[in-house]
Amino acid sequence: MSINMKSWDFCRSITSVQILVALGQEYGAPLDRLLLNTALDQQSLSNPEIVVEASAEMAVVRNLLRELPHVPNLGLLAGERYLLSAYGIWGFALASSPTARKAVELSQTYQELTFVFSGFTVEEQGEYAILVFDNSDVPADLSLFSIERELHAAMIIIRELIGDAMGEEWVKFQHPRPENADVYEQCFHGRVEFSAERNELRFPRSALDKPRTFGNLTTASLLDKQCSELIAKRSARRGLSGKVRDIVLRQRPMSMDMELVADALCMTSRTLRRKLALEKTSFRQLVDEVRLSLAEEMLSGTRLSVEQIAERLNYADASSFSQAFKRMSGQTPGMLRKQGESLPS
Template sequence: MSTERQVPARYYARLMEVVRAMDIDTDALIADSGIAADALAEPEGTISLAQIENLLAATQAATGRSDLGLALAAALKLTSHSAVSYGILSSPTAGYALGLVARFFSLILPTFRVRYGCRDNTMRLTLTPAAGMSHACFAFHLELIVACVHRELHDLIAGDMPPYDVHFSIETPPHVARYDSLREMRTHFGVMGQPGADMIWPRDLASRPLAMSDPTALRMAESRCAEMLERARVSEGVAAWVGMMLREAHGPPPGHCELAAALNISSRTLDRYLQKEGTSFRELSKQARKDRAGDLLSQDRLSVTEIAMELGYADAANFSRAFRRDTGLTPSQWRQQPPAAPN
């Protein structure tokens, strides 16, 4: 299976415009990231996820800013999403517009999945990663998507947004004060067990009519999006995605069957895909467990017992035994001699 995921370049071209306004040499950032300048200039150009990782790392280093996802969201408009924009604008209700976004989100950013639904008294949009990526890249895109959805839904309903909640899997960022500008949003960081975010509004917002509703334009936009989606369907690697889902989870990691269900495949099919990529769920789980434990131990802010609870172990003794089995060191020995810990 191919792991070279291609992503629309338009958002990163806009990011470079935002960074250029900070008096940063974006030509150097683009070249150093291995991206051809014309790839960003092309309206339908694409770049690889690896190139995006390089560009974000270089840009964050050059600017010294952790809030680039929010900065980019503020610079995007409802018309920034190619054919999907026309479907959003011509939707009859706010709920229909969010459902359309969920159906065609892979045309916007194929590195994430979006689910939409209403239950009890809430309308909910759930974001989860669809590709393996670094934590910095994941956090950038998660904040970007959440802020974009907020701003664009705000515009669709002419600013009449009720207070609502967003639950993030990522920890509170250094720039959390920037969320104050998204007035109706109540943010809750580090509370989702699985990587991603949940945006939860009162259910009656789903039926809110939109001023630009146009059934004919909507049919044309949905037809166009469906054609584009069919052309874009390709087989893709899953090992990096499984590894990231295990690494980014809070509390007990997702199970084998749970991850297969998230991909709409059977556990046996997931095993075949991983085998083709030269690994297995067991190996990925073992590596993710070591990585998460090592990261928490290196931060030196939690006790061994607290880390055991964070990782889903019944007690510190079980965690210590598992960590020693994986690394050859006890948690206390690892903290005293971190360079000696195996990779």
């Protein structure tokens, strides 16, 4: 991330947009209004492999606030929907951590795999572990929504990780006490303060090092590595490469035709090839990345057979798919599927 980028300016999976759109629709907001100024559509929402810019998610939040001015505390309502399972590989990594301390360390290291606008740091003071959220560079019209969502989601995740050891948390908000402060007290199980110096979530420090029943150090280490690789992949695929990847992802059935993709980008295949070369990649490499990403998702998250996955990814047969998968990932489809079965539920 360049030094001039905002702390929230990173690509993220479309899952958060799906959550926000579902919230808006439950309160009667129409889909087309919720997706205004995002370049997204229903087909995009149905594709879990789509990666969006932070600006697109911010547009959805603005649309949500505009369409539902009569619904108070939308940030708190959104935050309660961000369970660990919503975060993909990041959530699995935290859930596999042998202790809450390891989970908190991973959560801070890989914030770019979350959906936060307000970045956070971790401190330990006396009897408390403290998550400190900074929303100073979040646009003013989204600041309140952001901090409500982030603190509520963080509280839910910490409770998922440490269970009864959480006790009663202590939450602090920088904004003044609102008229409907009772809603905050319903969302949080402990002390809630307003007009504080910082936005904080405090919980017992003693809970950090208690062994977790479902933790597994080997699995956590593997997922730690995969988190790092996913961030590297997302960072490397901005610009034209990212657009090509998105177009290939949206094609159903999946097409490997460079001419069709070039047409969608209003350029010739020759120009596309030249511009991708400037980004140190190629159409074939991007297609391989898309296929690998989808294959990993289907192998670990569905019961589709290898033959069915091969067909969906436009391989000639299961053998061709298996050979290509091993070439790209270094392991067979069966090996990855076994790893997925070993993850905590």
